[in-house]
Amino acid sequence: MSYLNYNNVGITAISAAVPKRVIKNREYTEFFTKEEADAIVDKTGIEERRFADVETCSSDLCFAAAEKLIEDNNINREEIDLLVFISQTPDYRMPATSCTLQHRLGLPNSTIALDITLGCSAFLYGLSVVYGMMERSGLRKALLLDGETRSKVYSPRDRRSAFLFGDGGVAALIERDPKYGKSTFSLNTDGSRANLIMIPAGGYRKMSSAETVVEKVVDEFGNMRSDEQGYMMGGDVFNFVIREIPRDIKGTLAYAKKTVDDFDYVVFHQANNFINSYIAKKMKLNTEKIPSTIAKFGNTSSVSVPLTIVSELQGKLDGNKELLLTAFGVGMTWATAIVPFVDCKISNIVEVEHGTAV
Amino acid sequence: MDTNSFIEHFAEAIDVEASRLSTQTEFRQLDEWDSLAYMSIIAMIDEEYSMQIEQLEFKKLVTLQDVIDYIEKSK
Numbered sequence: 113m114s115y116l117n118y119n120n121v122g123i124t125a126i127s128a129a130v131p132k133r134v135i136k137n138r139e140y141t142e143f144f145t146k147e148e149a150d151a152i153v154d155k156t157g158i159e160e161r162r163f164a165d166v167e168t169c170s171s172d173l174c175f176a177a178a179e180k181l182i183e184d185n186n187i188n189r190e191e192i193d194l195l196v197f198i199s200q201t202p203d204y205r206m207p208a209t210s211c212t213l214q215h216r217l218g219l220p221n222s223t224i225a226l227d228i229t230l231g232c233s234a235f236l237y238g239l240s241v242v243y244g245m246m247e248r249s250g251l252r253k254a255l256l257l258d259g260e261t262r263s264k265v266y267s268p269r270d271r272r273s274a275f276l277f278g279d280g281g282v283a284a285l286i287e288r289d290p291k292y293g294k295s296t297f298s299l300n301t302d303g304s305r306a307n308l309i310m311i312p313a314g315g316y317r318k319m320s321s322a323e324t325v326v327e328k329v330v331d332e333f334g335n336m337r338s339d340e341q342g343y344m345m346g347g348d349v350f351n352f353v354i355r356e357i358p359r360d361i362k363g364t365l366a367y368a369k370k371t372v373d374d375f376d377y378v379v380f381h382q383a384n385n386f387i388n389s390y391i392a393k394k395m396k397l398n399t400e401k402i403p404s405t406i407a408k409f410g411n412t413s414s415v416s417v418p419l420t421i422v423s424e425l426q427g428k429l430d431g432n433k434e435l436l437l438t439a440f441g442v443g444m445t446w447a448t449a450i451v452p453f454v455d456c457k458i459s460n461i462v463e464v465e466h467g468t469a470v
Numbered sequence: 471m472d473t474n475s476f477i478e479h480f481a482e483a484i485d486v487e488a489s490r491l492s493t494q495t496e497f498r499q500l501d502e503w504d505s506l507a508y509m510s511i512i513a514m515i516d517e518e519y520s521m522q523i524e525q526l527e528f529k530k531l532v533t534l535q536d537v538i539d540y541i542e543k544s545k
Contacts, residue, residue, distance in 0.1 A: 155506045272505050334503065346505055350512050351522040390513050 115298055115367050118243040122292030122452060124191050125185045125285045127459035128422035129176035130162040130409065131281035132470055134252050135263075136276070137161065137410075143269050152275045157385025159280030159364055161410035163263040167467040170199045170259030172315075173281025175216055176462045176469040178257060181283045182217075184459045187253065189218050194245055195225040195451050196253035198238045198414055200442070201261045202227060213257060231309070232441025233299075234258065234414035234448045235282075235461045240297045254286040260413040265311060267337035269327065273344050275395050276384060278410035283417040289454075298364045300356070301443060309442040340390040349441075353387055358395050361438055364448040372397060374434065375450075377425060380415035381439035382406045413441065429456040471519075476538055483507075484512040494534040515541070 137153045137160065138146070142153035153159060162175070174197065182189065195217075197210035224245075228238050235258050242254045259281030266273040275354075304341035313324035324339045337343060365371060372378065378401050380388050385406050392399055405416070412419055417439050420428075434452045440446035462469045473493060481488035485506040486500065497503055508528075515521060519541050523531075531537050 151506060155509070192517065345513055347508055347525040350509055351524065354512070354516050357523055386509055386513075389544055396519070 113344070113363060115296055115364065116240055116244075116295075118240075118247050118295045119285060120289050120292050121243045121246045121295070122374070122454060123239075123284045123456055124167070124287045124289075125181055125280065125457035125459070126412045126422055127177045127181040127462070128135050128280060128282045128417060129180070129198055129462040129464050129469065130280045131164040131168055131173070132463040133163045133165060133467040135161045137275050140206055140275060143274070144271055148271065149275070152271065155384075155458065156276060157406050158276060158410040159407045161258060161263070162262060162280060164261045164279045164464075165466060168279075168464055169203050169289050169467070170201045170279075170281055171197070171203050171213055171466055172467040173212060173261075173279065174259040174283060175386060176464045177281050177283035178217055178255060178461050180214070180462050181285055182253075185285060185286060185457060190220055191252040192255055193216075193251040193389065194225055194242065194255050195219060195223055196228060196238055196242050196254070197225070198228045198230065198234045198256070198258040199260055200229055200231055201259070202229075205450065206306065210257075217255075230414065230445060231443060232383070232413050232416070233439040233443070233447040234459065235417050236437055236447035237413075237445070239284075239286075239449065239451070240299060243295060246286055246288055252287075256284040256286055258284075258415050258418060260415050262411070262413050265342045267327065267335075267341040269336035270330070270341070270343070271333070271453050273337055273342065276411045278412050280409060280412040280415040280419045282415055282422060290406055291454045295452060296368050297442050298360055298367075298448045299353055300360060300446045302352075302445075303443065305348070305352060305396050305444040308345045311340060311342045312378035316449050323403050333449045343455075350387060352444055353383070353391065353440055354394070357391055357438060359447055360448045361395065361436070362451065368450055370450065372436065375401065375436045376433040377401050377428075378436045379417050379420050381441065382409070382420060384411060390398065414439070422461060424441045426458040426460075429453045429458065431455065436446050442448065471538060471542055473538060477534060479482065479514050479518050480511065480534060480537075485512040491534060495534050495535065496532050497534060498532070499538075
């Protein structure tokens with residue numbers, strides 16, 4: 113058990129973009145009945161999600177969010193020395209999407225650009241990597257971009273995942289400033305559970321072939337997917353979350369000598385309402401401090417924590433605030449972070465269609 | 471463990487009348503059983519018995535008695 117600490121770096125401003133297209137889950141009945149859809153929505157709390165069209169990638173959502181961030185905060189592009197792009201739905205298998213975004217955003221060739229490939233906990237991982245580089249002297253401004261188009265990953269014919277996931281992208285400006293004080297991160301990994309959430313084919317272990325794109329019936333309930341679509345062993349994911357997340361939160365709080373009451377907000381990964389409510393109940397948390405976007409955006413993987421901040425905390429992060437962030441998922445990885453926010457500027461959410469902001 | 475209270479917890483979790491269940495009920499044969507019901511059972515077992523049953527192990531359990539025995543054995 114170890115904890116990472118940083119001093120005097122923080123998120124100065126943050127923005128988000130979502131696809132314009134709204135999917136209403138109770139009407140998502142192409143492959144399932146209205147009764148099935150209603151039962152799933154009642155349990156998961158996911159009423160609506162946003163789906164990207166074929167012309168919109170994670171990078172386009174992040175690009176739109178980043179342009180909004182730059183415009184709203186009059187950021188000098190020449191001063192952006194670091195760009196980190198987080199996604200498991202990148203544009204290409206190569207090059208890294210961060211490289212194409214450096215060019216599209218008009219950033220100088222001296223910008224450091226790299227991708228981080230992790231799932232639901234990745235915003236916290238990405239934040240810690242950027243904080244680590246920004247804490248050193250030299251770099252002026254960093255952009256942390258985090259985008260996902262999970263709608264393109266899961267089979268619409270597999271009811272265990274068809275109603276959960278949505279798309280979105282965020283952009284965060286990270287700078288060095290003594291006003292931020294200390295941040296603490298707990299970052300964890302259990303690769304023995306790599307098979308719990310997976311897209312088995314399309315990488316280099318099981319390369320794309322005529323066979324990998326064929327949809328097959330995968331269980332006794334008639335759910336269908338191909339090996340190039342994601343699956344999730346929901347039971348063991350839930351078992352894992354129940355076991356690890358309360359423990360990690362408690363451990364991090366004990367290390368930092370804080371209690372949940374010390375925080376202005378607690379932002380969870382937006383898995384689904386059943387899981388999130390259960391953790392909140394198990395840990396006896398005050399739900400008034402827990403903003404949620406599960407109902408309107410569903411599970412957007414790593415984007416869900418920052419998207420929830422942008423969507424729900426606009427106008428609420430003036431002055432000195434301290435947030436507890438917790439995320440968990442594919443890998444399996446899980447993370448908890450204590451992050452100060454000081455007068456953080458939150459932009460209005462941008463909508464994207466055909467790859468561009470509308 | 472009290473068998474009756476286990477059956478009551480199980481019934482409440484998946485929203486069926488406890489009178490429809492017995493230790494010999496093969497729960498996967500119930501109309502109410504699906505992946506959502508399974509999530510509720512995971513939560514119930516954690517809440518009431520403070521334990522988790524891995525999916526691979528849980529798949530081997532057929533009747534409610536099997537679940538009771540597994541929980542007893544794991545204590």
